[in-house]
Amino acid sequence: MIFTGKVVEMKPSANIAYLVFAVALFFAFAWPEFAGAVGVPYDQKAEEGMDPDGIGFNNDPSREPPKDTLAARNRAAMKKFAAQDYSKLTGFGGLKGFSDEMLNNHFKIYQENVKNTNTLFFLLKRKIHEPENVELNRSLNHEFACMRLHELYFSNLGGNGRLDNKSSLYKDICAEFGSFERWKENFTLMGMMRGEGWMILYRDRQTGSLFNMCASDIGGGLLADCTPVLVMDVYEHAYSPDFHLDREKYIAAFMDNVNWEEAGKRYSEK
Numbered sequence: 001m002i003f004t005g006k007v008v009e010m011k012p013s014a015n016i017a018y019l020v021f022a023v024a025l026f027f028a029f030a031w032p033e034f035a036g037a038v039g040v041p042y043d044q045k046a047e048e049g050m051d052p053d054g055i056g057f058n059n060d061p062s063r064e065p066p067k068d069t070l071a072a073r074n075r076a077a078m079k080k081f082a083a084q085d086y087s088k089l090t091g092f093g094g095l096k097g098f099s100d101e102m103l104n105n106h107f108k109i110y111q112e113n114v115k116n117t118n119t120l121f122f123l124l125k126r127k128i129h130e131p132e133n134v135e136l137n138r139s140l141n142h143e144f145a146c147m148r149l150h151e152l153y154f155s156n157l158g159g160n161g162r163l164d165n166k167s168s169l170y171k172d173i174c175a176e177f178g179s180f181e182r183w184k185e186n187f188t189l190m191g192m193m194r195g196e197g198w199m200i201l202y203r204d205r206q207t208g209s210l211f212n213m214c215a216s217d218i219g220g221g222l223l224a225d226c227t228p229v230l231v232m233d234v235y236e237h238a239y240s241p242d243f244h245l246d247r248e249k250y251i252a253a254f255m256d257n258v259n260w261e262e263a264g265k266r267y268s269e270k
C-alpha cells in the first residue's frame with residue numbers, strides 16, 4: 001500500500017481488512033447507482049415500504065420486507081381500515097330478490113374502496129408538502145365516502161323490512177312525513193332520480209329532524225353533523241345485474257330487506 005509516496009508494507013491480514021472495508025463502502029454508497037447502470041434491479045421502492053409496482057399492496061409473501069423496520073410499519077399503516085364481512089347477506093337466509101353474484105361483485109367494489117382508502121392515507125402522510133397532495137386528498141375524499149357509505153348500506157340490509165310501529169323512529173317518521181307510507185314514497189321517488197348515487201334518510205343532530213337526501217360520493221357524500229339513519233346505494237352496479245334498468249323494482253326489493261333494527265340504533269345515537 002502507498003501512503004505519501006512511500007511504499008508501506010502491510011501484513012496479509014491488514015490487506016484483507018482493507019479489502020472488506022472498501023467493499024462495505026461500495027455497497028453502502030455506490031450500489032444503487034452501480035446496480036442501475038448494469039441493469040441489476042435495485043428495489044428502492046420496496047426498501048421504502050412501497051409496492052415496487054406502484055401504488056397499492058404487495059400481496060406476494062415472498063416480497064414481504066422484514067418485520068420491525070420502517071418498511072414494515074409503513075405497510076401496517078396501509079392496512080389501517082379493514083373491509084367488513086357481509087357474506088351473511090348471501091346464500092341461504094340471505095337477501096330476498098338479490099343474487100349472490102350481484103352481491104359478491106358489489107362486495108368487491110367496496111373492498112377496493114377500503115384498499116384505496118388505506119393507500120391514499122398512507123401516501124398523503126408521506127407527500128404532505130408535494131403538489132399532488134391536492135389530488136390525493138380529493139381521491140381520498142371519494143374513496144373514504146364510498147367505503148363508509150357501502151358499510152352503512154350493507155349493514156342496514158338483512159332484515160325483514162318491517163319497522164316496529166311502536167319504535168321512536170317509526171313515530172318520528174310519521175310525525176315528519178305524515179305517515180310511514182308517505183316517507184317511503186318520497187324516499188323511493190327521490191331514489192329514482194337520475195344522476196345521484198346514494199339515497200339517505202338523515203337525522204339532523206342539532207334539530208333532531210328527519211329528511212331524505214340524494215347524495216353523490218364525489219366530494220364527500222355525507223352531510224355535516226347529520227346521522228345517516230338509512231342508506232341505499234342506487235348506482236347501477238348495485239342493481240343492474242339483477243334488475244336491469246328497473247330501479248323502482250330494485251328499491252322495492254331493498255325495502256323488503258331493510259334491517260330497521262340497525263337503522264333504529266343509528267337513530268338513537270346522539
Ligand SMILES: [Fe+2]
Binds near residue numbers: 237
Ligand atoms: Fe355500491
